[in-house]
Amino acid sequence: MKSFLLFSSLFFAVIPLVGQNPEMVGTWYLKAFTVDLGDPEYITAIDAPQNPTFTIHPDYSFEGLGACNTFSGQLVYDGVEEVYYHESFANGVEDCGTPGYNDFETQYFCHFNDGCGLYLRYVPLGNGILYLELPSPGFGMEFQDTPFLGLNETPITAITVFPTPTVNKLQLNPQHIEIKSLSIYTLSGQKIMTLYDVPESIDVSALQSGLYVLEFVTDKGKTFKKFIKK
Structure with missing residues (x-):
């Protein structure tokens, strides 16, 4: 019986689990990048499209929009490290028309692409904000739960x-x-x-x-x- 319990605890300690933070589920709008504990680099101040999105579904699959291309994949939770890895990433490859938009997509998509070798750590901030930290503390992405609107738009x-x-x-x-x-x-x-x-x-x-x-x-x-x- 003791050996079975030991095996069970080891088994579940190593197997990555689907997401553990239900408050992450929803559609999020990229607000800013954070770099090396400096001031946030707001999306409105750089050569990037407005309202790039990141939607997390209840099964922790995800999808989103960059500048002109969509992307999708699966978040997998590592209960030991308490971080999210990515699987099955896919994205569109259309030319977005300007070098700045193409460069933005390369940077943005890499945050979710398992080929880039990054992971994301959820930092609970509340108040309609989602913050995902990269392996190096101070580097990450800040999202808000409402889009940047035009005058007559209803989110x-x-x-x-x-x-x-x-x-x-x-x-x-x-x-x-x-x-x-x-x-x-x-x-x-x-x-x-x-x-x-x-x-x-x-x-x-x-x-x-x-x-x-x-x-x-x-x-x-x-x-x-x-x-x-x-």
Whole structure:
């Protein structure tokens, strides 16, 4: 029995686990690069496109947009080092039209490309900010949960859900955004249901108590919200 327990502890210590930080799930917008503990290099101040994105799904697969190309892959959590490695990275290869945009994509994509040999450490800052640190402390990326907007744009993150925690019903306020579908996931990435004719009130009484992730597919893209079922 003792040898079995020892083997089990060693087995689970070495196997990389899928992500351990559910607050990372969602669509994030690149705000700044940080370099060697210096002042952040804000995306608005460099020759780079606005609103480069990084979306983390409930199963910790990811996708995003650089300057003109998309990218995707899988985050894998190392419970010993408490960092995220990448697998299965793929990206588009279109010429973005300007050297600055192409250089930006090369730098940005390398943060998620397993071929670059980097890992990411999640640093909990809260307040709608996602900070991912690189192997060298002080180097990393800072994201925010809302895009940089034009004057008349409504971000898809404006969609609200309430009350949370809830027992029976979850109310949705789409803020005049067209919702094409809504899926509910557990934190382990298991899809519970998908609705294509999305009402403004969802019956969640049959769900077990816990934290869940809502995936909204809209005419503006994808966004994620969380709710607690009592």
